[in-house]
Each structure stands twice: as C-alpha cells, then as structure tokens.
Amino acid sequence: MTERGMATVSSEGLAESAGVNSAKVRKDLSYLGSYGTRGVGYDVEYLIYQISRELGLTQDWNCVILGVGNLGRALANYRGFGARGFRIVGLFDTDSSKVGEKVDAQTIENFADLKRAVRERNVAIGIIATPAASAQEACDHLVAAGVKSVLNFAPAVLQVPGDVSLRKVDLSIELQILSFYEQRKTALDSVRHGGKRLTASASKSTRP
Amino acid sequence: MTERGMATVSSEGLAESAGVNSAKVRKDLSYLGSYGTRGVGYDVEYLIYQISRELGLTQDWNCVILGVGNLGRALANYRGFGARGFRIVGLFDTDSSKVGEKVDAQTIENFADLKRAVRERNVAIGIIATPAASAQEACDHLVAAGVKSVLNFAPAVLQVPGDVSLRKVDLSIELQILSFYEQRKTALDSVRHGGKRLTASASKSTRP
DNA sequence: CAGTGTGAACCTTTTCACAGCA
DNA sequence: TGCTGTGAAAAGGTTCACACTG
Numbered sequence: 001m002t003e004r005g006m007a008t009v010s011s012e013g014l015a016e017s018a019g020v021n022s023a024k025v026r027k028d029l030s031y032l033g034s035y036g037t038r039g040v041g042y043d044v045e046y047l048i049y050q051i052s053r054e055l056g057l058t059q060d061w062n063c064v065i066l067g068v069g070n071l072g073r074a075l076a077n078y079r080g081f082g083a084r085g086f087r088i089v090g091l092f093d094t095d096s097s098k099v100g101e102k103v104d105a106q107t108i109e110n111f112a113d114l115k116r117a118v119r120e121r122n123v124a125i126g127i128i129a130t131p132a133a134s135a136q137e138a139c140d141h142l143v144a145a146g147v148k149s150v151l152n153f154a155p156a157v158l159q160v161p162g163d164v165s166l167r168k169v170d171l172s173i174e175l176q177i178l179s180f181y182e183q184r185k186t187a188l189d190s191v192r193h194g195g196k197r198l199t200a201s202a203s204k205s206t207r208p
Numbered sequence: 209m210t211e212r213g214m215a216t217v218s219s220e221g222l223a224e225s226a227g228v229n230s231a232k233v234r235k236d237l238s239y240l241g242s243y244g245t246r247g248v249g250y251d252v253e254y255l256i257y258q259i260s261r262e263l264g265l266t267q268d269w270n271c272v273i274l275g276v277g278n279l280g281r282a283l284a285n286y287r288g289f290g291a292r293g294f295r296i297v298g299l300f301d302t303d304s305s306k307v308g309e310k311v312d313a314q315t316i317e318n319f320a321d322l323k324r325a326v327r328e329r330n331v332a333i334g335i336i337a338t339p340a341a342s343a344q345e346a347c348d349h350l351v352a353a354g355v356k357s358v359l360n361f362a363p364a365v366l367q368v369p370g371d372v373s374l375r376k377v378d379l380s381i382e383l384q385i386l387s388f389y390e391q392r393k394t395a396l397d398s399v400r401h402g403g404k405r406l407t408a409s410a411s412k413s414t415r416p
Numbered sequence: 417c418a419g420t421g422t423g424a425a426c427c428t429t430t431t432c433a434c435a436g437c438a
Numbered sequence: 439t440g441c442t443g444t445g446a447a448a449a450g451g452t453t454c455a456c457a458c459t460g
Contacts, residue, residue, distance in 0.1 A: 010418085010419060010420090011419075011420070012419080020452095021452080021453065022419095023422095023452075023453050023454070023455090024451090024452060024453075026419090026420060026421065026422085027421085027422075027451095027452080027453090029420095029421095030420085030421055030422075034420085034421070036419080036420050036421080037419085037420075037459090037460065038418080038419055038420045038421080038458070038459045038460055039417070039418045039419050039420075039459070039460050040418080040419070040420085040460070041418090041419065041420085042420090055384060055388055056387050056388050056390070056391030056392075057384065057387070059391070061383070061387045061390070063383070069282070069285075070278055070279075070281040070282035070285055071278075071282035071286070073278040073282070074277070074278035074279035074281075074282045075379065077277075077278055078279070078363075078379055078380075079339075079340065079363060080363035080378065080379055080380045081379070081380050081383065083363070083380075084380045084383070084384060085387075086380060086383050086387075124387070124390055125383060125386055125387065125390070127383075131287075132287065148390065148393070149386040149387070149389070149390050150386075151382050151383060151386060155286075155287060155288040155291070165386055165389050165390070167382045167385060167386055169379070169382050170288065171283065171286055171288055171289070171377070172286075172288045172289050172291075172292045172294060174359050174375045174377050175269070175271070175289065175292070175294050175333060175335075175359060176263060176265065176292060177375060178333055178357040178358075178359060178373055178375055179264050179265070179269045179294075179332070179333065179357070180263055180264050181357070181373050182264070182269070182332055182333070182356065182357050182373070183264030183267070184264075185356070218440090218441065218442090219441075219442075220441085228430095229430080229431070230441095231430075231431055231432070231433090231444095232429090232430060232431075234441090234442065234443065234444085235429090235430080235431090235443085235444075237442095237443090238442085238443055238444070242442085242443070244441080244442050244443080245437090245438065245441085245442075246436075246437045246438055246440075246441055246442045246443080247437070247438050247439070247440045247441050247442075248438070248440080248441070248442085249440090249441070249442085250442090
C-alpha cells in the first residue's frame, strides 16, 4: 500500500487484502493500541511502524549461514532477508575446498572460526543449510558458540538445550498443502461425475 | 520412529514428540478413523500409511521449477521433495545462456517449451523461484500452460485466476519469529533486572 | 457520516475425565 | 492393566452490532 501511495487504509481494505473479515483486523490491531482514526482508517506508514516495533523488526539482527551449498547460497542472496533487517554476517562450511571462496561479497569461513565470529560480530541467529546428515553437527557448533536462536532448513530433526530456540523450515510442506487441495479437487470432481464419496474429514476443511 | 525400529507408539509418545498434549493427538487421529489399539497404542507403519493416504501423499505429483538461480537449484536438489512424492520433471529459465545446461540429471529448458512440457509430462504443480521482478511473468506462463497449483518462493505478491491455487513461502517469516522471541527474551531480562515494563500484548504469547 | 474500538454472542478448538476394550 | 476413543466442560478465537468520535 505504501508502494501504491496509499496514505490511509480502512480495516475493510486490510481485511480484503488479507482474506479475513474486518472485525478481526480491528480487534487484532486494537491489541497493539489505538492507532486508527474513526471515520478515516489507519495511517499506512504509522501502522507499519507500530507493527514492526511490536514484532521487533525495527532492529537489525546478525545471522550466520552454516553450509554453503545451493540452499546456503540461495539464502545468502535472498533479497527478502535484508529487507526485513536480517544481515548475513558470515558463511561457514566444513568443506575446505570452499573455504576462502567469495559469495556475494562474503568470504566462506571454516567452522573452527565460528565461535570467534559469533562473539565479534554479535551474531543472534544461526541458519543451518547443510545436508541432513551434518545438520546436528552444525547445530552443535552454533550452540557451543553461544547462539541462542537456530533456524534449520535441513530435512532433519535436531536436538538443542532448553535455552535455545529452534525452528525448522520444511520446504515441502507447502507442496503437500497444494497437493492436498489438488487431490480434493479431483475427488470432488469424481463425486460430481458420479464417482465414489469423500470421507467426512476430507470434505471438512475449507479455503484453497 | 520407523527409523528407530519402533513398531507401535502411544498418543503420549506422539504428543511428546510433537510438543502437544495426548488428548489432542487422540482426538485428531480419531477423525481419520479408529486406527489405534486400546492398551497398546498405534501401529507406526499403519498410521503413517493412513495419514499419508488422507493427505494425498500416496500418489506422486509432477512439478516444474521456473527460475534456475541458486534457489531453483537448491529446490531441484532438495532431498525432502522426492521423499514426499514430489518429482521435479522440468527446469525452466528465460536466460538463454542457461538453457541446455544440466542440473541434477535435468536439462534447463526455455519458457516457450513450458506449455508442451506441462501437457506431456502431466505437471500438477509449478514452483516459482525467479527473482521478485519476474515472478508474475513466470506465474502467468504457468497459468497459461494450464497448471492449477502454484507455489511461489519469490518475495512478491502474485495474481492468479480463481480456479488456481496459489501459496507463498516467505523464507524470512521463521527468522522473524525467532527474532521476536529473541527480543522478548531480552525484554524479559531487562524486566528482571529492573528495566522497563513489557506491554500486555508482548507478554501474552507463549512457547519459543 | 464513515469507520474505529469493543462488549457480548457465537462458534471452534482444546482439555478433562472416564467408559470400554485388547 | 494400559491406553484408546469420545462425550462434556473449559478455554480460546471470531463475528456481530453498535456506541462513539474525528
């Protein structure tokens, strides 16, 4: 909306963009405070600022990437990170043939240098982009280096101490959701055309 | 659990792994049918099969990737896809210097050949891994080729006709969640050490 | 008068608690 | 005896509807 030069937006406008109802938008925003103007709506810039502040997006966060294969490189180049205040301040790999190589103005470093880098560059978040087999090892290095937030892209379940936050991105989950609806579409078609019935649970969910 | 050779698992065991409570596991699984054995638990293999079937994961889905930069390559190589029955049957790029190049036993093709490929290879899902600026163009190509499910990795909001399912993966959302908790940890520390108070909404959410 | 902010009503999800079965 | 499957109760989330205000 900023890009389109809109100065204000109503809860109805936000609701339509988000695919929800306007009462929910108003109720949700009311938890942040009273940032709307009755009869007018919400000031777009101000609302962005307030939401960003509440979510902690007004400050920058330094991140390192472990594992510089295709995924690591893709993440290092991903424009979306910088835009949200996530700075990639280090790339690490165990493969000594990669160490020293430049990726996007950044030099690939050895795992051995991780601890010092975390301390000196004030790293808050570690991103694991290694193959599944070495993900736990990479994670252990991060924990040993004192990183308290870990984001795992490897298709592996990791163990961390209780004081470390761990999240996992499974790139295939969204594909599974799409295929679930695709399957349901086909199943519904076969109902319409006289095929077999759907089970109750399969026909329960809504919204593609 | 299969990998660890466990033949059966209780709702309590599943609950612990998933970080939820056992009643929820039982209630949820009960919607699929009665697949547990009282006094014993659930047969691991059988439960996997039943869940897979319900989610449509017992059949394979053919996918194409549009945009063969780092992200496209990473997705093409991602082991997690094949394991869940998603087969990458085509890689497409507009950059003619890339066309013909081999990536993981697959040859990069031109956008112009997309329509035929979709028809001949029975493609169900299109994956967009282009830069943000060309994502809409790629998406239009997919729609024109008759693809009804689109997964967008580009940091751009896309428009599709009503009969096409569109989902978006924002790689930075998980980072935002981590930084939100990181921020909250710091804020809580400063409360403990006599700093300023948290707002009600910031202290409401739970679980790292 | 257009559109927010919010109690109250309504609906959904989660949890409890226990009968009933292998 | 141990654990599922499930009504009933509790908690949580969404929507309605309208008083209120810039």
